[in-house]
Amino acid sequence: MICLSCARHLTQKQDGIGFRFRVRYAPDPSGGAFLMTFNNGLAILILMFASTLFAGNHVAARLAFDDGAGLIVALLARSLMACLIMFSLARVNRISFRIPASLRWRQWFLGFLIAGQSFALYSAVARVPVAVALLLVNTWPVYYIVLGWLTGREVFRLPLAMMMALILIGLTLVLNLPQMISETMVLDDQWWIGIGFGLLSAMLLCTAMWQTNMHLAELPGSVRSFYTMLIVFVSMLGLGLTGILPGSFTLPESTAGFWAIGALALLYGIASTVLFVLAPRLNMSRNSPVLNFEPVASLGLGFLFLQQFLQPLQLVGGGLVVIGIVAIGLLK
Template sequence: MAPSGTESDTEVEAARYRLTGFGFAVLASLGLGLAIAVARIAFEGGTDGQSIAMVRAWFVVLLVGGWCLASDRSLRVEWWVWLNCLGLGTLLAHMFFGNIGAVKYIPVGVAALLFFIYPPLVSVFTAILDRRWPGFLRFSGFLIAFGGLGVMLGVEFDDLDPLGLFFGLSAGVACAINVIWIGRVMGGRDPLVVMFHMALVAACVLTVVVLAIVGFTAPTTTAGWLGALGVVLLQGCSIPLYYAAIPRIGVETSSILNNLQPVAAIGGAFLLYGEALTSAQAIGGGMVIGGILLMQLSSKLRRMTASAD
């Protein structure tokens, strides 16, 4: 018996919905990666990471808030949710800054890969909180990823600015804590509404830091303005796209596609500046990405086993 037109239409609509999710995730990952590469143009044009992060945070607030209102989402949340958003937003503020701020001091590719240490950290922190052994594949992936970090940084550690290393690594740690916090406390909440409140807190924190402590630094060249605008648009638009992809294709697929982010950053740095990773950095970076993929495979196999049972 042939399927009815209604059933066929439903299947086509579901396929289109999922395909849109793939598109959102790929665009988000490419945008976030390219923004790291473009940030150097902004810095060379006279501005700094704090100033760009502040403007970008307010742009995300307006963009996500507008998206929520246009899709009839209520921005109201319970008081305890907003209290959690205070902590989550503070972490997000450092993620906004550290992820691009590191580029001022260290190569783009190294900065991108340092931030991407957050997936292994999520696995480690989760295992500690749950008091359970992470499993052979997951633990192997963790060792490979952190071994890659050691290879990437160990050979040429003296040539890398400690401040850039701190910004990159601490942003990755902040991201890992943020991801676990959201997963354990914000379950069932609309991710875009949560993102709006986190971004609002991050924007307020960065505004206080910039205006009251370090001062706002505007670009002094046309290239600097274009670079700053590029970072704001690329990262500001990519974050909502990533959150929009999750309900369409799931967290696991979104996370796998997010591995394109450091690849895009490294490729962008090569095209824009002719900057290439050294052999040690390339091997270490490959180990980091390989370790992350192995941990994602472990998660998928565990879920398949649980479903079979």
């Protein structure tokens, strides 16, 4: 979080990319200074960076699960790390942790939304192929933009809708969904339950981002995110203690598994900090589809750390996603 004593306008051009970065400053809700806000070029790069960190978190989580780590262990580790980072940000900037009475129920609601989204995501992964679960969850930006259109906060624009469709087509190819479906000949009840959990996860994440952007933007980002992650931590701890999920507290079997737990916690903590703290300044109603870069990044990281190989059709899909991302950033 960067605070300045006066408002300024800066323009910078990044060599080799062509985005023009215009940096503006807006009043800080925590107390009269100014916070940096970003135009679309810089916002897109920030969202792609966060997406790559989230992808790294998933790769590290897979390594930890392969080493015997339980689901709740991973969720507790990453939410605790995020809590510590948010708390440190607020303390360093001397921001009050007090939340206005009128917003407290919304903060609780946001925390439970993120907790439910995390549970739904892993419930989907447990029942359907990971590629299908990721595709379903990564449709949340589409719901977000459509919600903006339906509520009248954003004007419907056909070019943006076409780019959203292109991104979804690209994700279908990147995640190899046609082959996944063709290899799953019998669609039993567990399949449909998994699909339901995947859609629920996407809808909960969309609602959480809408809640943040529309109703909690006036709260300091670090404080808002601290309470959100704290609620997630307590919720997951309580869920694990109920015994509903057997083996949820199982620790990794080797040192490599513990390193993976540490990595997923650190990567998730940094990524969630970037996303939730800066969300009100990233024009999410327009740029949220950029977060669909996460599965593309996960394929690259999976190749490096999990020896997962890319097929030509997946590379084509990745290209479509990148084209859609760049096009959304260039649309006026």
